[in-house]
Structures are given as C-alpha cells and as structure tokens.
Amino acid sequence: MGRQDRDERRRHAERLEEVREALKKGELLEPGVTMPGMSRRTFIHKSLVFGGAAAGVSAAKLWLPLINTFDMAYAAEGGMNNFRFAWVSDTHLYPEEVNDRFVEKAKLAVEEINALDPPADFVVIGGDVAQLGDPVELRLGKAILDEIDVEKHYIPGEHDWYLDMGELWVDQFGEAPWTFDHKGVRFIGLDTVGHGPDYWSATNMTPEQRMGHMAGLDNSVTGPWAGLGKAQREWLQSTLSDWPKDDPVIIFSHNPLYEYYPPWNFWTRDWRETQEILAPYTNVTSFHGHTHQVLYNEIGNFRSIGMLATAWPWPYAPENVPKLTRPMTRVDPGDHFDGVGWDLMRFRDNRAEHEYMMWRRRDHLFASRPEDTTVTKNATIRLRSRVADRQWVGKYKGTD
Amino acid sequence: MNKTTTGRLRLPELMLFGVAAGVFALGATLVVTGMLVGTKPAAAHKEHHAQEDLALFQELFMEQVILGDRLFHGDAEAAEEMGVNLSDTGMACAMCHPHGRDTNPHEFPKWQEQMSEFATLRDMTNWCIENPNQGEVIDDDSQAMKALEAYQIWSHTGSVLNPGEH
Numbered sequence: 001m002g003r004q005d006r007d008e009r010r011r012h013a014e015r016l017e018e019v020r021e022a023l024k025k026g027e028l029l030e031p032g033v034t035m036p037g038m039s040r041r042t043f044i045h046k047s048l049v050f051g052g053a054a055a056g057v058s059a060a061k062l063w064l065p066l067i068n069t070f071d072m073a074y075a076a077e078g079g080m081n082n083f084r085f086a087w088v089s090d091t092h093l094y095p096e097e098v099n100d101r102f103v104e105k106a107k108l109a110v111e112e113i114n115a116l117d118p119p120a121d122f123v124v125i126g127g128d129v130a131q132l133g134d135p136v137e138l139r140l141g142k143a144i145l146d147e148i149d150v151e152k153h154y155i156p157g158e159h160d161w162y163l164d165m166g167e168l169w170v171d172q173f174g175e176a177p178w179t180f181d182h183k184g185v186r187f188i189g190l191d192t193v194g195h196g197p198d199y200w201s202a203t204n205m206t207p208e209q210r211m212g213h214m215a216g217l218d219n220s221v222t223g224p225w226a227g228l229g230k231a232q233r234e235w236l237q238s239t240l241s242d243w244p245k246d247d248p249v250i251i252f253s254h255n256p257l258y259e260y261y262p263p264w265n266f267w268t269r270d271w272r273e274t275q276e277i278l279a280p281y282t283n284v285t286s287f288h289g290h291t292h293q294v295l296y297n298e299i300g301n302f303r304s305i306g307m308l309a310t311a312w313p314w315p316y317a318p319e320n321v322p323k324l325t326r327p328m329t330r331v332d333p334g335d336h337f338d339g340v341g342w343d344l345m346r347f348r349d350n351r352a353e354h355e356y357m358m359w360r361r362r363d364h365l366f367a368s369r370p371e372d373t374t375v376t377k378n379a380t381i382r383l384r385s386r387v388a389d390r391q392w393v394g395k396y397k398g399t400d
Numbered sequence: 401m402n403k404t405t406t407g408r409l410r411l412p413e414l415m416l417f418g419v420a421a422g423v424f425a426l427g428a429t430l431v432v433t434g435m436l437v438g439t440k441p442a443a444a445h446k447e448h449h450a451q452e453d454l455a456l457f458q459e460l461f462m463e464q465v466i467l468g469d470r471l472f473h474g475d476a477e478a479a480e481e482m483g484v485n486l487s488d489t490g491m492a493c494a495m496c497h498p499h500g501r502d503t504n505p506h507e508f509p510k511w512q513e514q515m516s517e518f519a520t521l522r523d524m525t526n527w528c529i530e531n532p533n534q535g536e537v538i539d540d541d542s543q544a545m546k547a548l549e550a551y552q553i554w555s556h557t558g559s560v561l562n563p564g565e566h
Binding site for chain 2: 094098099101131216217218263264312313314315316317318332333334336371374377380381382383384385386387388389
C-alpha cells in the first residue's frame with residue numbers, strides 16, 4: 001500500500017468517525033427532514049467541513065448555478081430588447097384535500113414569478129397542470145395560475161387531456177398550437193399530447209380507465225402517444241415559412257422533440273419529421289416539460305432544454321440520457337421541495353441564459369462526481385416492462 | 401393355500417393387502433399435506449422436475465410479482481385486498497420509480513443515508529411508504545411486503561448484483 005493510499009484510508013476513517021460522533025450527538029437530522037434551503041447531503045458534507053453543527057448554516061437564497069448560456073442574436077442594438085420569461089409546468093395537481101404539497105409548490109412558483117424584478121414579460125405553462133384531468137384539478141390549476149400577474153401562454157400535457165379528450169382544458173386554457181413574435185424572437189407552442197393513437201376503444205375503457213392508464217408513465221397500454229401529427233407538422237412548416245432562417249425560434253412542447261426514452265414517451269414519435277422542418281433554421285431552441293429533470297441536448301442547430309416540474313422529479317431513464325446533459329444531483333426523497341421548481345430565461349445583450357430555479361440544491365444542482373447522480377448506475381441496470389396492466393393492451397388505430 | 405381359478409384372494413391375504421394400501425395412502429397424504437402447508441418432511445428435489453412443475457413455480461412467483469406491480473402502481477383494489485394503506489398523498493411508488501427505476505433492489509442491503517442505518521430493501525420500502533407517501537408502514541413479513549419486494553427485484557432482472565452501493 002502506497003503513502004497516498006494510506007492517507008486516503010486515514011481520511012476516510014476520520015470522516016466516518018465524525019459521522020458516527022454526529023449521529024451519537026443527534027446533530028444529524030431525523031430521517032426525511034431537511035434544513036430549510038439545505039439538502040441533507042449538503043448538511044452532512046458541511047457538518048464535516050465545519051465541525052458538525054447545524055447551527056449557523058445559511059438558508060439564504062442562492063440562485064445558482066446558471067446553465068446553458070448561449071449566443072442568440074435575437075434583437076436590435078443597444079440592449080433595447082432585453083427581456084425575460086418564466087416557465088412553470090407539471091404541477092400535477094390533485095384536489096387540495098388529497099395532496100396539499102403539490103398545491104403549495106404551485107403557489108410558491110407563482111409567488112416567486114410575481115416577485116421577479118424586473119418582471120417577466122410572459123409566462124409559459126408547460127402542461128400537466130392536473131394529475132387525472134379531473135375538473136376539480138383543472139379549475140384549481142386555473143385559479144392558482146390566474147394569480148400570475150403577467151401574460152400567460154398554455155400548452156397541454158397528457159394528464160390534462162385524457163379524461164374528456166381535452167374539452168375542459170381547451171375551454172379554460174385555449175387551443176394549441178399557437179405562435180407570436182416578441183422582441184425579435186418567434187415563439188411557438190405545440191400540442192404533443194392530443195394526437196396519439198386510440199388505445200381505449202378496442203378494450204372498451206371508461207374515460208377514467210383511459211385517463212388512469214395515461215397517468216402511469218410506465219404503463220404498457222397507451223403506446224407512442226406523444227407526437228405532433230401530420231396536420232400540426234404542416235402548420236409548423238407553414239408558420240415558419242415567412243421567418244428568416246437565421247433569426248431565433250423558441251418552441252415550447254410538453255414532450256421532448258427528439259428521441260430520449262420512448263417507453264416513458266420521453267420523445268415525440270415523429271421527431272425526425274419535425275427535425276427536418278426545423279433543419280433550415282440556424283437558431284432553434286426547444287423547451288419541454290414531461291421529463292421532470294435537468295436535460296440538455298443538441299442536434300445540429302437545434303438545442304433542447306428539459307424543464308423542471310413543481311410536483312416531483314422523475315429519475316433519469318435507464319439508457320440514452322443525452323451525452324450533453326450534465327445530470328442533476330440525485331434528490332432527497334424525504335424532501336418534497338428537492339429536485340423541483342420552475343425555470344427562468346433571460347435575454348440580455350444578444351445572449352440568452354436559462355436558469356433552473358430549483359428550490360433546493362442551489363449550490364450543487366449539477367452532479368460533480370459519479371456517485372452524486374444515478375445516471376452512472378445505468379451501466380449495471382436493466383429494467384423490465386410492467387405485467388399487471390397487460391390485459392388492457394389491445395389493438396389500436398395508427399397515427400400519422 | 402390354494403387360489404381359486406378366478407384369482408380371488410383369501411381373507412387373510414385381503415386383510416394384509418388392505419392394511420398395506422391404507423399405510424401407503426396415509427403416507428402419501430402426509431407427504432402431499434406436508435408439501436402444501438410447508439411442514440416436514442420436506443419434499444423438495446426428491447424427484448426430477450417436470451416442465452409443468454417449473455411452470456407452476458413460475459406462475460406462483462408471477463402472481464406475487466403482479467400483486468406487487470399493482471401495489472407499486474397505486475391500485476386501490478389491491479391495497480384493499482391486502483389491507484394496507486401505502487399512501488395518503490395520492491402518490492404511488494411508481495410515480496417516482498417508473499418501471500422500478502431508482503429502487504435499486506440489487507444494491508441492498510446497504511447503509512441508507514435517509515434512515516441513518518444499515519437497511520434492507522424492505523426497510524427502504526417502508527421508509528418510502530411512511531415519508532414521501534405518508535402512508536402506514538406494513539409488516540416486514542406481510543404478503544404485501546413480499547409482493548412489493550418481488551416486483552422490485554423482478555423489474556431489475558439482469559441487473560448486476562451490487563450490494564452496499566450508494
């Protein structure tokens with residue numbers, strides 16, 4: 001054993017001893033309880049560095065770190081067109097008496113967005129406002145989101161849609177796709193949830209059963225429901241036809257516009273056709289929800305950023321995490337504010353900055369070592385499809 | 401000691417045969433009963449298995465996997481059948497663990513940071529029921545726990561056993 005190894009072992013033994021001492025003194029937190037503004041992991045780490053006590057740990061709001069600062073020539077000169085917008089999505093609201101945590105977090109996002117100074121020019125709601133498409137849930141979402149002071153733009157998620165096939169959603173939040181131009185950027189909102197295959201008729205599902213299967217990310221029944229469909233792709237092409245090829249385009253969708261992990265519909269099934277439409281444009285940025293995790297990808301001139309949920313974080317898929325993604329630090333499952341939040345985009349001096357406004361881990365949002373993220377476990381993990389819902393798998397109509 | 405031409409046995413022989421048959425039947429009953437209720441004498445591996453034996457074993461295993469799958473995915477009927485309340489927040493296990501992802505059954509037992517103790521998969525399952533789900537912990541040896549364990553391990557078939565991994 002070399003000197004370096006011995007030193008390493010000694011340091012390791014000292015760390016363990018300090019943890020044991022802290023445990024004996026009751027200085028570590030009870031299971032599942034975290035310091036305000038601090039993750040348990042950070043607490044242990046800092047207790048080791050600074051002597052073991054929780055006292056004095058600052059809960060100050062540190063909006064760090066920034067990610068994905070990129071050049072985006074979007075505006076006229078002199079910074080006249082500097083602006084910002086916010087994203088909030090995947091609130092997955094149940095009725096408040098079922099789950100008040102989700103309600104609390106949705107309201108917190110709204111409060112923080114309203115407190116922005118300078119204010120956001122607008123806010124995009126990225127879908128999955130409700131958990132089971134229930135009118136109580138959708139109306140609760142509407143009431144909470146109506147408190148946002150600035151202009152709002154909505155795109156649907158599958159949890160909003162499949163109880164009544166989008167009827168109440170459209171009535172409350174309007175139709176997608178849509179487009180508008182703002183300070184030199186063409187913004188586009190897509191519907192990637194309402195054009196899936198009919199998986200319910202063959203097995204005579206009730207609306208509740210249809211919604212129930214759709215609400216399970218890992219269900220075996222609903223198939224490749226995420227997509228734009230032919231008519232919406234044609235609309236996209238037409239909408240972009242008058243836009244200069246080098247001017248910035250920002251696209252919002254619930255599902256990613258590339259293939260990440262189809263078993264969880266972490267994709268849109270017609271992403272290749274969509275990419276062909278976007279290929280001539282040299283400055284396209286896509287923001288998507290659904291994945292509830294930190295994600296970044298690039299395909300040619302197209303960049304894609306996965307946005308946060310307010311409700312809960314999804315784990316990374318067992319394969320095919322984009323290589324350009326710097327994975328988030330794994331979350332503390334005992335802290336329902338960990339791994340979630342909302343997103344902010346700033347446009348300043350021809351640069352665009354995206355920031356994850358995560359409610360925890362502001363000082364170590366990204367994993368810096370392999371053991372801090374679950375992505376590195378993928379080398380040893382295999383997962384299987386479900387079995388308990390296979391009786392519901394029937395023939396379904398194809399899609400375009 | 402003559403036998404009739406019809407092959408019929410005389411009374412003493414008949415009695416002896418009857419007693420032997422009775423003993424055999426009693427023994428066979430005990431063995432079958434022992435297999436069913438799990439009492440001794442153990443009867444595993446005394447005979448070569450037929451394909452139907454293996455199919456039965458697999459079926460019995462998959463029954464538990466399917467029950468675990470239902471519980472894991474928040475099936476209210478399955479929870480009622482088992483008499484358990486795994487969540488009071490509307491959250492099911494699968495909402496954070498689609499296809500069992502990040503349950504990592506192949507890494508247990510291990511030091512579990514949230515619990516500050518050396519933990520088994522069953523310990524961790526109960527921790528999740530009690531904390532994020534705010535449900536009621538279940539008996540470690542209950543059928544519901546065994547089924548949840550079966551589903552989580554089955555879902556990771558082919559993963560590399562890696563006990564103790566953080």
